[in-house]
Amino acid sequence: DLESGAELRRFEGHNASVNSLAVLAGGRRALSGSSDSDRTLRLWDLESGAELRRFEGHGEGVNSLAVLADGGRALSGSDDGTLRLWDLESGAELRRFEGHGGWVTSLAVLADGRRALSGSSDRTVRLWDLESGADLACFIGDDSIFVVGVSPTANRAILGDTRGRVLTLALPS
Numbered sequence: 001d002l003e004s005g006a007e008l009r010r011f012e013g014h015n016a017s018v019n020s021l022a023v024l025a026g027g028r029r030a031l032s033g034s035s036d037s038d039r040t041l042r043l044w045d046l047e048s049g050a051e052l053r054r055f056e057g058h059g060e061g062v063n064s065l066a067v068l069a070d071g072g073r074a075l076s077g078s079d080d081g082t083l084r085l086w087d088l089e090s091g092a093e094l095r096r097f098e099g100h101g102g103w104v105t106s107l108a109v110l111a112d113g114r115r116a117l118s119g120s121s122d123r124t125v126r127l128w129d130l131e132s133g134a135d136l137a138c139f140i141g142d143d144s145i146f147v148v149g150v151s152p153t154a155n156r157a158i159l160g161d162t163r164g165r166v167l168t169l170a171l172p173s
Contacts, residue, residue: 010049014038016037017035020062020064020076028045028046030043032065033061033076035061038061041054041055041065063103063104064076069109071088077106077118084097099126100120102121103121103122111150111154120144123161125138127157146161146162148160154171157169
């Protein structure tokens, strides 16, 4: 409770630092991702505090999460250089995306729900087709990309790098 400062609920289960969080549409569930020694994603019930599902598969820590607008799938990015698309109800890994040569630091799903951006310590931003797994486009920057975002119209990407710059890119339609 922000007014009183009282903790409402504690969610315990990860055995390493929590590096990423996403609240699902409706606000009743949340997804968390954890670092190297844990390497899991966990789906939580925000009312009861119960762990609803555990997702395993990344070889290193999970740095970034994005929940798709359909509420049934989520994308994770890891220090292992991969992205993974998960079915939140079954826990199944639906697709693995490979192409980064460094940590995946940030993710953003485009409004169409069919494409996503990933930023990496390898200085690249990649545009992915979530259905086919295709790497649609790659931008190579001057330094590590720490954060990516996308405009609501999905025609521009915005990036932040380790040199303190914010850059914009036109996205293919």
